Amino acid sequence: NNYQNDIYYQRLCEKIGEKHPIEVLTLLAVLRICKGKKNLAEAGKILFSNDTNPSSRIRKFLHKFNLKWEDVNEIIGQL
Numbered sequence: 001n002n003y004q005n006d007i008y009y010q011r012l013c014e015k016i017g018e019k020h021p022i023e024v025l026t027l028l029a030v031l032r033i034c035k036g037k038k039n040l041a042e043a044g045k046i047l048f049s050n051d052t053n054p055s056s057r058i059r060k061f062l063h064k065f066n067l068k069w070e071d072v073n074e075i076i077g078q079l
Contacts, residue, residue, distance in 0.1 A: 015075060016065045027065055030058075035076045040069050
């Protein structure tokens, strides 16, 4: 349970609420990949390179946590 002591994990849980640890860790990994990307398309191409609509896919993933692309910069600033 070392990940639960991670400050970034804790901050993310504060933002999105309590979720299954695998979901939080997956979201944390995605957010770290998004760091420095200009938009959904740029991040989506990295995360879902074989998908025909990577922007939509990442938008849906974020929506699962009640997040929007605009929220990413705020969260990433804390990471």
